[in-house]
Amino acid sequence: MIKFYKKARKAFCGLKPHFFLFGPIFLMFVLCSATSLGQQGGITVSGTVKGTNNETLPGVSVSLKGTTTGTTTDVKGVFTLKVPNSQGSLVFSYLGYTTLEMPISGRKMLSVTLKEEQKNLNEVVVIGYGTVKKRDLTGSVASFKGDDLTQVPAANVMESLQGKVPGADITRSSGQAGAGVSITLRGNRSILGSNSPLYIVDGVIYYGNIADIDQNEIASVDVLKDASSTAIYGSRGANGVIIITTKRGAAGKTEVDANSYNGVSQASMYPKVATGPEMVALRREAYRASGKWTSPANDNLVFSPYELTAIANGLYTNWQDLVLHRGSQEDHQVGVSSGSEKTKMYTSLDYYRENGLFKNDNLTRYSGRINLDHTVSDKLKIGMQAQIVYSSQNVRTDPLNQANKINPIGEAFNPDGSIVMYPTQASAINPLADEQPGVWADNVKGNRTFAAAYAELTPIKGLSIRSNLSANLTNSRTGIYAGSFTITRNGGVPRANYNTSNGTDLLWENIVNYHKQIGQHTFDLTGIASYQDRSNESGSMQGDNQLLSSQLFYNLSAATQGVAVATGYTKQDIVSGAGRINYSYQGKYLLTLTGRSDGSSKLAEGHKWTFFPSAAAAWRLSEEDFIKKIKPINDLKLRASYGVAGNDPYDAYATQSLLTNVPFSYGETPAQGYTFNPTIGNRDLAWERSTTLDIGVDFALLNSRISGTVDVYSTHTNDLLLPRGLPPSDGILKTNQNIGQTANKGIELSISSVNIKSSNFSWNTSVTFTKNVEKITSLVNAGVNDIGNGWFVGYPVQVFYDYQKIGIWQTSEAAEAAKYGQIPGTIKVKDQNGDGKIDATNDRTVLGTPRPKWSGGLSNTVKYKNLDFSIYIYARIGQMINANSLNFSDNQGLQGNTWASNLDYWTPENPTNAYPRPNSNGGMQYVSTLAYTDGSYARIRDISLGYTLPQKLTGNVFKRLRVYVSGKNLFTWSKLKNYDPERGGSENFPMTKLALAGINATF
Amino acid sequence: MKKNFKYIIGMGLVTIMATSCKKTLTEYNPGGSTAEAVYTTPAGFETLVNAAYSYQRWWYGKEEGYSLSEMGTDIWTSASGDVYPDLNKYINLQGSDGAVKQMWQQLYAAVNLCNTGINRIGNAGYPAATRTTREAELRFLRAFYYWHIVETWGGVHFTTTETTSIITTANKTPVETFYKQIFDDLQFAVANLPTTTSDYGRVTKYAAEAFLSRMYLTRGMNQQASNAAMDVIKKGGYVLQPNYADLWLMSNLQNKEVIYAVNYSANLSLDDLKDNILYPFGHARGGNNGHLEFIMKYDDQPGMLRDIANGRPFNRYMPTLFLLNLYNEADDARYDGSFKNAWFANNTATLPAGIKLGDTAVITSKLTIPTATKATKKYRIYDRASCYKADGTTLDNIHCVQLSKFMDPTRPDVNQQISARDVFVIRLAEMYLNAAEAQMNLGHLDSAATLVNVVRTRAAKPGHTVQMQVTPAQINLDFILDERAREFAGEQIRWFDLKRTNKLVERVKADNPDAAPNIQSYHTVRPISQDQIDAVTNRNEFKQNPGYQ
Secondary structure, rough: HHEEEOOOHHHHHHHHHHHHHHHHHHHHHHHHHHHHHHOOOEEEEEEEEEEEEOOEOOEEEEEOOOOOOOEEEOOOEEEEEEOOOOEEEEEEEEEOOOOOOEOOOOOOOEEEEEOOOOHHHHHHEEEEEEEEEEEHHOOOOEEEEEEHHOOOOOOOOOHHOOOOOOOOOEEOOOOOOOOEEEEEEEOOOOOOOOOOOOOOOEEEEEOOOOHHHHHHHEEEEEEEHHHHHHHHHHHHOOOOOOEEEOOOOOOOEEEEEEEEEEEEEOOOOOEEOOHHHHHHHHHHHHHHHHOOOOHHHHHHOOHHHHHHHHHHHHEEOOOEEEHOOOOEEEEEEEEEEOOOOOEEEEEEEEEEEOOOOOOOOEEEEEEEEEEEEEEEEEEEEEEEEEEEEEEEEOOOOOOOHOOOOOEOOOOEEOOOEEEOOOOHHHOOOOOOOOOOOOOOOEEEEEEEEEEEEEEEOOOOOEEEEEEEEEEEEEEEEEEEEEEEOOOOOOOOOOEEEEEEEEEEEEEEEEEEEEEEEOEEEEEEEEEEEEEEEEEEEEEEEEOOOOOHHHHHOOHHHHHHEEEEEEEEEEEEEEEEEEEEEEEEEEOOOEHHHHEEEEEOOOOOOOOOOOEEEEEEEEEEEHHHHHHHHHOEEEEOOOOOOOEEEEEOOOOOOOOOOEEEEEEEEEOOOOOOOEEEEEEEEOOOOOOOOEEEEEEEEEEOOEEEEEEEEEEEEEEEEEOOOOEEEHHHOOOOOOOEEEOOEEEEEEEEEEEEEEEEEEEEEEEEEEEEEEEEEEEEOOOOOOOOOOOOOOOOOOOOOOEEEEOOOOOOOOHHHHHHHHOOOOOOOOEEEEOOOOOOOOOOHHHHHEOOOOOOOOEEEEEEEEEEEEEEEEEEEEEEEOOOEEOHHHOOOOOOOOOOOOOOOOOOOOEEEEEEEOOOOOOOOOOOOOOHOOEEEOOEEEEEEEEEEEEEEEEHHHHHOOOEEEEEEEEEEEEEEEOOOOOOHHHOOOOOOEEEEEEEEEEEEEO | HHHHHHHHHHHHHHHHHHHOHHHOOOOOOOOOOOHHHHHHOHHHHHHHHHHHHHHHHHHOOOOHHHHOOOOOOOOOEOOOOOOOOHHOOOOOOOOOOOHHHHHHHHHHHHHHHHHHHHHHHHHOOHHHHHHHHHHHHHHHHOOOOOOHHHHOOOOOOOOOOOOOOOOOOOOOHHHHHEEEEEEEEHHHHHHHOOOOOOOOEEEOHHHHHHHHHHHHHHHHHHHHHHHHHHHHHHHOOOOOOHHHHHHHHHHOOOOOOEEEEEEEOOOHOOOOOOOOOOOOEOOOOOEEOHHHHHOOOOOOOHHHHHOOOOOOOOEEEOOHHHHHHHOOOOHHHHHHHEEEEEEOOOOHHHHOOOOOOOOOEEEEEEOOOOHHHHHOOOEEEEHHHEEEOOOOOOOOOOOEEEOOOOOOOOOOOOOOOOEEEOEEEEEEEEEEEEEHHHHOOOOOOHHHHHHHHHHHHHOOOOOOOOHHOOHHOOOOOHHHHHHHHHHOOOOOOOHHHHHHHHHHHHHHHHHHOOOOOOOOHHHHHHHHOOHHHHHOOOOOOOOOOOOOO
């Protein structure tokens, strides 16, 4: 996959002069051929193009240098071209081969041999604290540049890589404005520690929202997966490392890039709830089941007078329609790259705006970046990169939760157009309540300053000493005002909150690199010393019942009750030293040895330090003579690595036993209390360690038309940081201990193929496949499950553990049902141990897991002349979700509406096995078993069509101007016909599909 | 080459040394607080004592507490909203029950804090007198919590030491050991507590003695039980409220009949609702929730809408027919003083024909109203026949007679779940009935009747005192239990009363037809919380209570 992208991109890059410059001219030439042909005199040149193995090459692009004149070779590799005279040169270009320029020099017959290109293998891949050529890579690294990153415009660069990184499970968390993505690489290892990969931005550890870095500013993303690649990051590399490199300036003419898109979004798939008439039928059935309704004559016992009037007049409300709207998304970015031989600069400004599907659910973000590099002398280089981000997000309490539960019988609005605060005379507040002017505000303002400066000294050849100092300063303010009649306050007194958070994240790293070649032996030595200090201060204020709603959260002194304040502080430090040796013999045998020592403030005395070693070796078989003989093989490399990475607890102070405050009073006199925190500190807390074995193959076949990578790996995590439940009889509930083990095994595959390649038409396909099996192998007591926490040996960290529904008790089974205390129409669950009764201990079982069995992507890119088209399909198969929409929680039919529309529920006349019979007496058991379902899906993640305007039209203004339209998530295949399974079960903040149009311009 | 290597290694060492000083790796946590820092000053130790009281709020006035102390008895059954029908009707009752889990956790957390305080009080820096009082309070609280534990679960884990490190085992200790400690602690408390306090909610000498009388009665120490109860009656200065209904007025919370109460505040920020700032480990609902639990669903009825006075209907529990039958409402003011039977129209939008605002809109009745009579009424009637089947099982568990003792019309808004109503844990009427039961057990039926009649005289409607009197011949254990039901219905004591008198299974089978088919002899203790069973490492010793899975 990686190879393919590199190759494909290289091919495009190689083609660019033809395609983007000559292409339009060529087009013009075609258009004008009727006239131009007749005017041309000149000569005809012909010939045959062959490869180094004497095979003929069809489809080779042949053009006269500096002109629009060109052709391609036929199936026998033969070309014929008319040229004005015998001066000038012909340019031969062909995918996977080095472009050749040959002077005509008066000849009419040319014999041309093209050499296979190895350039992509010399491309540079970013690894921790350095770079290597792709050919010398020993670890498992997926690398993305250019089109890979920007083809799918997204709020978050990782979203545009969904399905493209083998081994990565990337899902968007919701459809809320500014919602993040969740990423795990090669499954989940840790329970208490983090499972998120480490982000490195321009060499600096980055904590925070990666969406703050605009995708257009990014030059490359490299994903490090195996232990050898990540070991240089020691403790923080256990979950993989994602290295983001932003664009930097280049010497030469100033280049300006402008990128802009606008799009509209709507809920991708969303379940309808029962309509008014459906609700009426269901309620009647619920009361029929309990013996209180036999015919509409009893309706007055079942429905309130208000409802009876509404039913009589057909007054129903579709609440979803009232709260769900169209959203929008737009991004506008300008980047300027410039520089002289000594000073290079890249700067970028970005504006991003997203409106969610609800009113007042939106995000606005402005960011600016400047990257500067300056060569002071041939021995000293200095530079800096700085990013400033300001964002403002308006948060909405998801109104769908309310809209999906509220009674559809009745009306939402009064005759004067105002909303009915409590529709249907009931107690559920109107889902539109928060949209009323002045009652609701929840605004999050965030600022981030992320700046790093470096100085790099090269005192002698091959030696560089670099010092990086970086600061990631964040501050955010969340202000909330909730008036009396809002969803959260529901008639209570108004409440205002004001919360602030200030984070200071400092990192100082010193890196020494030494490169030395002795004969055929090449050494690269790296030494690192690193100190990181992260601290955070926070403040929270809360007050109730202020007089003026117009003051929002700006005058908490106006609160007349419930005033509460809190401040907090956390600090965590890591000190590290690391070293690495890269050794290569003849470029054929490669070896990497890495070691890192990490000390963490978050661990107990005596357990703070640990050492993470790793080793990796690679053998470039294609350099061996016996492989060189095999013509179809262009590149073949075997890799193996073994190493240890680690994890410390996510939160600070897990070793300390602390007190927690309790409000109390005697009479009305306040009496502050302090009691023990339910979690007791562990004075022996130590590192969690993950050992990974990775074996991989990189290959390129058939003139590098097919290339790919396969990795198999096995990770064992020991001394798991486990939030262990203690016997509550201690008076304490939990501690954090190094107990238990997890294992992740998997296979990753990426293959890309160049199906068709000619000067006018190209078609590339790439496939990725990921399968990871995640298992807990041991817990507190070997072989014993921790049911309380939902952890089961032999299963992934997250599972669904419940009774197993096997149907609905039918009328004919009444006697059997009675043995279980059930009646016909109720849920029948499996008696797992067959003891004739259903109990929580013996009859619940692991039903499934939200982890997919496999996931994969299939992408196709077609270019025809100036048109480009791509379609990308992503599939995530085998995961279970707990879909709220399938639930039946208010099974009494009393008032709420939690049923799906068109629900197949049991009645004596409809003996279904799908849903139980509603019953107004309640007491229904096992309702939770209804909602577990297969969440597999495949979707067209992205489909794009672009057109690059001919130079003729854009003239001297643009170097390149492309317009495109794109659709995201437009089609989804799933067993759930009306729910987007990527959302994972929740009905809040539905996933969106997005249609957008954009422009890329280079000046 | 060699020189270069030296150079590199030297540089590396310098940079490593420059950054890796040991001090940077110590945990710095200025905002945190430890037991050593807080509990070693008088002001700090006060916070421990305050917190030790606060755990009572997890049981008293909470749904979990009602389900464990009143439900599963002869006088209540599940209404439509019951969250714990397993506790109420013994259907599939297991250690996974949420109320069992929560109370197991909180009661042991309370015991641990009491143990901590009792063992550390010498380092608090108190003057001697304060030290004795605070120790007596903590020992009362420990006894109080251990009583809830031992009666609910039987001979389970017992300790008097503070948990300072990770302990993964638990013990099974005989019930006698619990009671030995309970008596030790309470006798110390009674001997050392002041007779009054200006801090409403703190335990006093007579509160401790009143609780001690309950303990003596529980253990069959009848003479001691009687003595303790009589001592409280004579010396405590408590007075029965003249009107039973007045006990439940929000304006009369701190009345003279209350011996011991769990305090809730009208300042909601002093209550126990979970809140990220105020109380990160608080209760999900907070405050006194008694007003929510028993209310029937009136707000969908013609002419009615939900308002503060009528309350927020959670509709969790309803009375058994047996409870309703216990009252002779013609003479006994406790029926009207305990139950709500009429709702008055408050919603113009849905007024039925012929009914004005303020007119009766809904009636519930323990009697069967003839259909002909019903037909003449414009308001809705839910009577005995519509609520209960002939065999006494529930027919309509949504609309029925509701307990009104805990209603709170002073809540600031209609959906507010927190009530500032204090929970009466012990009131003077219990002392009379405790003493009466002890006297009866000692064979003194005359004294027993005299004491019972004190309570019944107060309960009598004006002019019906004579009809309310009972004779010594009428006194027996069942009568005492019936009387306690009439007096204390809903007051979080019923399950303990039935268990104490060994009548739980018998009475549930006889009087609660919804639960009768399910109750078993092993139900006299509740299942141990499953997370306890899952977490202990000595599983062969620490097992689930018999009968439970």
